[in-house]
Amino acid sequence: MKKYLLISLMFMGLGAVAQTQKMPTATEMTTKTMEALEKKIKLNSTQRSIIYNYNLELSKEQLEMAKKRQAGTFDPDDVTKYYKLQNDNNDKIRNILKPEQLPEYEKFLEEQVNGGDKKKKKKKRGKDEEEEVVTGISGLKLPPTPPPAP
Numbered sequence: 001m002k003k004y005l006l007i008s009l010m011f012m013g014l015g016a017v018a019q020t021q022k023m024p025t026a027t028e029m030t031t032k033t034m035e036a037l038e039k040k041i042k043l044n045s046t047q048r049s050i051i052y053n054y055n056l057e058l059s060k061e062q063l064e065m066a067k068k069r070q071a072g073t074f075d076p077d078d079v080t081k082y083y084k085l086q087n088d089n090n091d092k093i094r095n096i097l098k099p100e101q102l103p104e105y106e107k108f109l110e111e112q113v114n115g116g117d118k119k120k121k122k123k124k125r126g127k128d129e130e131e132e133v134v135t136g137i138s139g140l141k142l143p144p145t146p147p148p149a150p
Contacts, residue, residue, distance in 0.1 A: 025063075029059040030056045041104045051096060061085055
């Protein structure tokens with residue numbers, strides 16, 4: 001009896017975990033991206049519509065990759081294909097934006113790489129030491145720093 005109860009509780013727990021990790025739809029992902037973009041750049045209705053469609057197609061590709069990864073049929077060439085699509089998508093968006101909107105779009109892309117609207121942070125290392133943590137594209141260009149000595 002205890003074994004049966006334990007097994008049933010385990011399956012209910014796994015079911016709850018599976019439900020909390022629901023994959024968003026392409027529409028939800030695109031809507032979230034557009035909301036973040038519109039916080040940075042004022043778009044007219046035509047720009048909004050065209051950019052939404054571009055981002056929707058990119059989100060569909062991203063979901064296809066995630067499904068392939070879950071199914072175990074993921075191919076490393078898919079990553080290259082996705083990045084090419086993403087770069088093409090960014091180029092298309094740049095062509096739609098007005099010249100005065102482009103600097104804000106570049107900042108938006110930088111923030112997306114950084115994981116949101118984050119600035120450079122300082123991280124305490126010791127009593128009087130501080131290490132500057134650089135995120136984003138500029139962080140990728142820096143040589144790796146050795147870990148602090150114990």
